[in-house]
Amino acid sequence: MLLTAKSISKTFSNVHTIIKQANISLEKGKVYVIEGKSGSGKSTLLSMLGGLEPPTYGKIMFKGKSFYDLEEDEQATIRGKSFGFVFQSFNLIPELTVKENIELPIHFITDKNLILNIQDLTKVLEIDKKLNHKPAYLSGGEQQRVAIARALITNPEIIFADEPTGNLDYKTTKIIVDLLSKLNIERQITLVIVTHERGLINIPHTKFEMKDGQLRVVHQYD
Ligand SMILES: Nc1ncnc2c1ncn2[C@@H]1O[C@H](COP(=O)(O)OP(=O)(O)O)[C@@H](O)[C@H]1O
Numbered sequence: 001m002l003l004t005a006k007s008i009s010k011t012f013s014n015v016h017t018i019i020k021q022a023n024i025s026l027e028k029g030k031v032y033v034i035e036g037k038s039g040s041g042k043s044t045l046l047s048m049l050g051g052l053e054p055p056t057y058g059k060i061m062f063k064g065k066s067f068y069d070l071e072e073d074e075q076a077t078i079r080g081k082s083f084g085f086v087f088q089s090f091n092l093i094p095e096l097t098v099k100e101n102i103e104l105p106i107h108f109i110t111d112k113n114l115i116l117n118i119q120d121l122t123k124v125l126e127i128d129k130k131l132n133h134k135p136a137y138l139s140g141g142e143q144q145r146v147a148i149a150r151a152l153i154t155n156p157e158i159i160f161a162d163e164p165t166g167n168l169d170y171k172t173t174k175i176i177v178d179l180l181s182k183l184n185i186e187r188q189i190t191l192v193i194v195t196h197e198r199g200l201i202n203i204p205h206t207k208f209e210m211k212d213g214q215l216r217v218v219h220q221y222d
């Protein structure tokens with residue numbers, strides 16, 4: 001098992017429990033889809049799994065080690081090397097070019113042979129002509145594809161995607177979903193995708209639902 005969340009809970013301000021004793025195990029090469037209403041705690045769950053926010057209770061084990069008990073620099077290295085994040089907000093740095101934004105996470109990788117080729121990656125995403133532009137000159141769909149390229153360039157083991165195609169047009173959605181599916185199949189990358197869109201992912205996956213703070217499996221496709 002690559003990553004396991006053991007009975008994780010999240011409470012904000014000591015009163016409001018957003019997530020109650022959630023369990024999830026992520027295997028190499030598998031796909032996990034998490035659905036749930038707005039405000040049900042999906043982004044909070046993803047942040048905890050992705051090493052960005054410790055749970056109030058419970059543990060996250062990554063390759064057998066308790067992630068949040070590691071030193072801060074070890075946590076940062078795992079986040080940088082092994083995890084890729086695609087957020088709803090693109091979080092691009094406006095002062096940097098598209099190319100510089102995409103290459104930001106590369107400094108975590110010591111063996112540069114492991115990273116994906118930026119030309120190939122941006123060509124698939126149809127942003128290869130925009131590499132020297134600043135993000136502000138790109139459309140929303142293009143900006144999201146830059147954020148995707150940045151998440152993928154390090155060739156991570158797990159990609160956490162928080163509504164990666166929310167508000168995007170059909171064409172961009174298809175490019176993104178096709179690329180994620182291809183990386184999953186060809187490189188055995190584990191995908192954890194939060195989405196509203198039914199039928200977005202048509203490769204085998206386990207589907208979860210977040211409801212009333214509980215995470216439960218609703219379907220296992222093989
Ligand atoms: N840092 C925080 N402090 C207090 N409440 C928060 C914080 N982050 C999220 N919440 C609350 O937790 C609930 C779940 O939020 P979120 O995980 O963003 O849900 P979703 O992604 O499913 O829409 C919401 O009610 C939100 O207001």
Ligand SMILES: [Mg+2]
Nearest residue numbers: 042043044162
């Ligand atoms: Mg959210």
